[in-house]
Amino acid sequence: MKNIQDYWAKKAKKAGLRSRAAYKLEEINKKHNLFYGSKIIFELGSAPGGWSQIIAKLKDKCSVCYSFDCLNMADVKGIKFYKYNFFDDEFKEFSKDFFSKTDLILSDMSVNLSGISIKDAEENKQLNFFCLELSKKLLSSRGKLLIKSFNNENLKDLKKEFLNNFQNVFIEKPQASKTSSSEVYLLGLNPK
Ligand SMILES: C[S@@+](CC[C@H](N)C(=O)[O-])C[C@H]1O[C@@H](n2cnc3c(N)ncnc32)[C@H](O)[C@@H]1O
DSSP states (O other): OHHHHHHHHHHHHHTTOSOTTHHHHHHHHHHHOTTTTOOEEEEESOTTOHHHHHHHHHSOTTOEEEEEESSOOOOOTTEEEEEOOTTSHHHHHHHHTTTTTEEEEEEOOOOOOOSOHHHHHHHHHHHHHHHHHHHHHHEEEEEEEEEEEESSTTHHHHHHHHHHHEEEEEEEOOTTSOTTSOEEEEEEEEEO
């Protein structure tokens, strides 16, 4: 199993990608064509920038991607980065201009794992529901929401909420995601 992880890490390094995670987005995109028609893109939790590098490569030239993280991130050409915490007023103010205008929201966010599984699961659940609530305000009528989640007792509730809010819902486990990790990605298409 370690060899598989080494494979993705080495591949990313060789390709000049900042994270192995970049391949997860690339794979999900191959299946769902996320960037088609996506003129305004929000990327939540972007540092160190592996997904941003893929977004810059795959998005239409005329599309704009706003990427956010509470940590610093080195520039990625073609991406507008803002150092915001999503729970701060600065982000809330910024996002108001994009209500009902955003075509694609991508979140690879997770909390720093403490090792206390109940605490980690609860905090990640809060992040997941934050993304879902934000999507209700931001997404355009044909918008798409992709978020990282975890296959634990919260996933059922989250999937139910996705089904309440989107016409089409998918759960993806890309090959570059560690098989030992419970990480999965939820995709909602076409808000109801
Ligand atoms: C797994 S990393 C993202 C990796 C990225 N997709 C890549 O390919 O390089 C998750 C990011 O979410 C960010 N994050 C978590 N909670 C946040 C919050 N409340 N506000 C802003 N960023 C947050 C973390 O700082 C971290 O950089």
